[in-house]
Amino acid sequence: MQTPVQTDKDRAQPGYIQLLADMYKQNIRKYSMVIALVLIMLLFQILTDGILLRPLNITNLVLQNSYILILAIGMMLVIITGHIDLSVGSVAAFVGAVSAMMIIQNDMPLSAAVVLSLLLGAAIGAWQGFWIAYVKIPAFIVTLAGMLLFRGLTMIVLEGKSIAPFPISFQRMASGFIPDWLNGGMLHLTTIVIGIGVSVFYLIYQLQQRKMQKTYQFDIQGKGLFAVKVLFIIAIINLFTYILATYEGIPLILITLFVLIAGYTFVMKKTVVGRRIYAIGGNEKAAELSGIKTKRLTFLVFVNMGVLAALSGLIFAARLNAATPKAGNLFELDAIAACFIGGASAYGGIGTIGGAIIGGLVMGVMNNGMSLLGLGIDWQQAIKGLVLLVAVAFDIYNKNKVS
Numbered sequence: 001m002q003t004p005v006q007t008d009k010d011r012a013q014p015g016y017i018q019l020l021a022d023m024y025k026q027n028i029r030k031y032s033m034v035i036a037l038v039l040i041m042l043l044f045q046i047l048t049d050g051i052l053l054r055p056l057n058i059t060n061l062v063l064q065n066s067y068i069l070i071l072a073i074g075m076m077l078v079i080i081t082g083h084i085d086l087s088v089g090s091v092a093a094f095v096g097a098v099s100a101m102m103i104i105q106n107d108m109p110l111s112a113a114v115v116l117s118l119l120l121g122a123a124i125g126a127w128q129g130f131w132i133a134y135v136k137i138p139a140f141i142v143t144l145a146g147m148l149l150f151r152g153l154t155m156i157v158l159e160g161k162s163i164a165p166f167p168i169s170f171q172r173m174a175s176g177f178i179p180d181w182l183n184g185g186m187l188h189l190t191t192i193v194i195g196i197g198v199s200v201f202y203l204i205y206q207l208q209q210r211k212m213q214k215t216y217q218f219d220i221q222g223k224g225l226f227a228v229k230v231l232f233i234i235a236i237i238n239l240f241t242y243i244l245a246t247y248e249g250i251p252l253i254l255i256t257l258f259v260l261i262a263g264y265t266f267v268m269k270k271t272v273v274g275r276r277i278y279a280i281g282g283n284e285k286a287a288e289l290s291g292i293k294t295k296r297l298t299f300l301v302f303v304n305m306g307v308l309a310a311l312s313g314l315i316f317a318a319r320l321n322a323a324t325p326k327a328g329n330l331f332e333l334d335a336i337a338a339c340f341i342g343g344a345s346a347y348g349g350i351g352t353i354g355g356a357i358i359g360g361l362v363m364g365v366m367n368n369g370m371s372l373l374g375l376g377i378d379w380q381q382a383i384k385g386l387v388l389l390v391a392v393a394f395d396i397y398n399k400n401k402v403s
Contacts, residue, residue: 044369082348092313125306195241
């Protein structure tokens with residue numbers, strides 16, 4: 001009996017199907033939380049009768065979650081190195097209290113007070129980083145002690161009372177908007193132009209990245225899939241800026257967030273320091289044997305966390321227009337949850353800045369949506385706890401499946 005001749009098309013078919021299957025698996029894991037965020041937003045948009053995506057509410061979402069997103073950026077670096085920081089909420093409250101004393105009670109110039117507050121955050125991070133990196137006390141214990149210590153110091157500094165109000169110029173850090181230099185009237189034209197500019201920059205960047213991948217013969221997405229992805233992102237950028245333009249325009253804090261996200265993403269993806277941070281989280285002993293100064297880098301990661309916690313405390317105080325003893329309560333849990341929901345591994349070595357931001361937005365949209373629906377804080381906490389548990393379980397499931 002003669003064996004059927006297998007054509008090139010027949011031989012290529014299984015490989016083509018496998019390629020599609022692999023592409024689906026890679027993208028569904030990579031963009032799973034983005035898809036989840038979109039679905040959650042659509043769900044609450046329907047349940048709240050369209051209130052969620054109104055311009056005023058979108059602006060409030062940005063303002064209300066800015067300090068958590070800032071904490072999530074720093075926390076992602078800490079988690080990637082295989083550690084945790086439970087003190088960031090208390091540090092934010094303490095720095096906010098000290099800044100209120102400097103600005104409100106002692107009339108210190110705003111710029112000097114902000115710089116000193118950030119330096120105070122760096123000093124706190126250095127204090128905790130020393131015990132973790134050089135004395136080798138577990139980060140959980142050190143930062144738990146820090147949470148209690150700085151919460152107590154906050155109450156001592158404030159004497160159990162709130163200090164207010166801050167100057168208008170300080171409040172603008174958290175609640176100000178960029179001016180409309182183009183005088184668009186009812187529509188903030190400057191915001192529209194910025195959205196178009198960001199879209200053009202994103203398109204050029206993606207084309208350059210694709211060209212570079214071709215040059216080095218990396219696997220790249222098909223033209224169709226690439227075009228769909230780029231056009232979808234550009235549409236989202238312009239829709240978002242249009243919604244903001246119909247209200248007050250781009251909040252100043254959004255500019256701060258954009259700079260932080262871009263800067264930290266560049267460091268983690270394109271620099272030696274970023275690769276070494278991932279290496280420490282992957283296998284600290286192997287990283288040390290390969291010549292990486294693991295102690296110093298771990299120390300600097302906690303210094304960085306202290307600075308971002310201080311910045312978060314300043315922004316929260318500016319938004320609240322007061323320094324209060326209860327400030328920063330549970331901030332650390334929201335930041336940690338944002339990182340794990342955004343794809344960070346509980347074992348260290350895995351995670352992205354973009355993932356932390358997506359995770360923070362998931363938490364923020366859920367908080368906002370549940371509040372609009374009138375759910376009490378008890379139900380909100382219970383649901384957020386379940387979401388966190390499911391996210392970590394999903395990560396462990398994927399890790400075991402790969403291994």
